Amino acid sequence: LQIPIFHVNGEDPEAVAQAVRLALDFRNEFQRDAVIDMYCYRLRGHNEGDEPSFTQPLMYQSIARQNSVRDGYLKRLLTLGGVTAEEAEQIAKDRHAKLEADFTAAKNRDFQLSNPTPIGPWDKYYGGPAANAPNVITGVDRGKLTELLEKLTHIPEDFHIHPKLVRAMERRRQMAEGREPLDWATAEALAFASLAVEGVRVRLSGQDSQRGTFSHRHAVMHDVKDGREYMPLAHLSPNQGSVRIVNSPLSESGVMGFDYGYSLDCPEGLVAWEAQFGDFANAGQVVIDQFIASAEAKWRRLSGLVLLLPHGFEGQGPEHSSARLERFLTLAAEDNMQIVNPTTPAQYFHCLRRQVIRPWRKPLVVMTPKSLLRRRECTSTLAELSRGRFHSVLPESASRLTGRNTRVLLCSGKVYYDLRQRRQELGVEGPPIIRLEQLYPFPINQLLAAFAPLPKGTPLVWVQEEPENMGAWRFLRAMWDDSVCQRYPLRCISRPASASPATGSKAAHEREQAELVDRALRGD
Structure with a gap:
């Protein structure tokens, strides 16, 4: 590693302080890590009520004979004549009185924890309630998008691209010309590119993130003759922000933890970890629980880290189907994070840009698609990227909602396309479908606006691919019980409650999915 290790006696406070200063100076000067090896002992075991001599009697007999660190340091100061015993005693009394005063104040009914104004790189950003978050415009001029997309297809003449990527580059050129709609990966690339040319640092890491798990991204290409790399996102403008897309080791907790730490020092950037x-992501649950979901409440530490979690039931088995949406919704409270399940490339584009443009900093959890990456209906136009913003709720046309509906379907994610396709196959107009694109903070006002054309008493049916005990259903049920705002009866159509997220049989999955979709459309 070529880094120093400073060994220091933990019973010598001045030596410890010197080692810390030296390590910080080294890190500041050489931009490399430093390790402090402080050797000391644990005075009271695991906590103040623990009795460590139960298991280490001899060691704790020796510890009992030791002077405390304060007594040893005071003895040294008295020998040097740097302080008198009376002065030392007064310092201790003053400190104890200050702590008692603060403790008494904290027990006061009107006590409010101080929340100092962020400084340094955080002085432009804030957290707190979702009501503080501005509704920003995230569109990019269409001409600029076309220019960026053309640059993303430019490959140096001496670079030998993989033959299978030639067609992909040509298709993107057609997208730039408006002859082809934009797929998911292209919308993502344009989100990264548009932010980069605005000077924003972009970082994405994950297992196989350069190519994309589903061979859809190809952000970093490899010369088939000499193996060198080329990333078009890094060659957009002389003054662009840094773009790093890296393949990480197979350690979810380690890499997610690193990227969380990166986000703490880069609030102005788009910092994303992809499963x-x-x-x-369950292998990084400790980072999600102890840092991402709760750091603002515990330590007033904000983070804009983005988690990209491929999610969707497509017959790939119980370990490759669910990003465990229900776990994130269980952790959601006090507007601590954002949880979205966008269903169009344009929505994803606006969501990523919103994360950077607005100064409200919260972690963003994105349920990203798998099969939708190549589904023809899951496309957007350049016009949809150039105008507007992210929409938390996507209702169908007003004409569908104002018709004579026996019920309205609510859903989130891929199942929308399955419902729509089956509805077309049956040749029926209804029932209309409303997509919930953001699940937290819950967009109640936008949802009620979508319900406005509906008569009171119109039944609502929540449709989800996940088993009844997973997905968003129980989160919604806890919020609404069996009716939305006591106006619209609510029930759920899903797979039965299950200990496992999904079946391991492709045939069983397809049968279950068809039955679920048909039940929703028939109104069973």
């Missing part, structure tokens, strides 16, 4: 499959 190979959303299911694999």
Whole structure:
């Protein structure tokens, strides 16, 4: 590693302080890590009520004979004549009185924890309630998008691209000309590119993130003759922000933790961690629980980290189907994070740009698609990227909602396309479908606006691919019970409650999915 290790006696406070200063100076000067090896002992075991001599009697007999660190340091100061015993005693009394005063104040009914104004790189950003978050415009001029997309297809003449990527580059050129709609990966690339040319640092890491788990991204290409790399996102403008897309080791907790730490020092950037499959995020659950979901409440530490979690039931088995949406919704409280399940490339584009443009900093959890990456209906136009913003709720046309509906379907994510396709196959107009694109903070006002054309008493049916005990259903049920705002009866159509997220049989999955979709459309 070529880094120093400073060994220091933990019972010598001045030596410890010197080692810390030296390590910080080294890190500041050489931009490399430093390790402090402080040797000391644990005075009271695991906590103040623990009795460590139960298991280490001899060691704790020796510890009992030791002077405390304060007594040893005071003895040294008295020998040097740097302080008198009376002065030392007064310092201790003053400190104890200050702590008692603060403790008494904290027990006061009207006590409010101080929340100092962020400084340094955080002085432009804030957290707090979702009501503080501005509704920003995230569109980019169409001409600029076309220019960026053309640059993303430019490959140096001496670079030998993989033959299978030639067609992909040509298709993107057609997208730039408006002859082809934009797929998911292209919308993502344009989100990264548009932010980069605005001077924003972009970082994405994950297992196979350069190519993309589903061979859809190809942000970093490899010369087939000499193996060198080329990333078009890094060659957009002389003054662009840094773009790093890296393949990470197979350690979800380690890499997610690193990227969380990166986000703490880069609030102005787009910092994202991507799971190979959303299911694999469970190996980083400790980082999600102890830092991402709760750091603002515990320590007033904000983070804009983005988690990209491929999610969707497509017959790939119980370990490759679910990003465990229900776990994130269980952790959601006090507007601590954002949880979205966008269904169009344009929505994803606006969501990523919103994360950077507005100064409200919260972690963003994105349920990203798998099969939708190549589904023809899941496309957007350049016009949809050039105008507007992210929409938390996507209702169908007003004409569908104002018709004579026996019920309205609510859903989130890929199942929308399955419902729509089956509805077309049956040749029926209804029932209309409303997509919930953001699940937290819950967009109640936008949802009620979508319900406005509906008569009171119109039944609502929540449709989800996940088993009844997973997905968003129980989160919604806890919020609404069996009716939305006591106006619209609510029930759920899903797979039965299950200990496993999904079946391991492709045939069983397809049968279950068809039955679920048909039940929703028939109104069973």
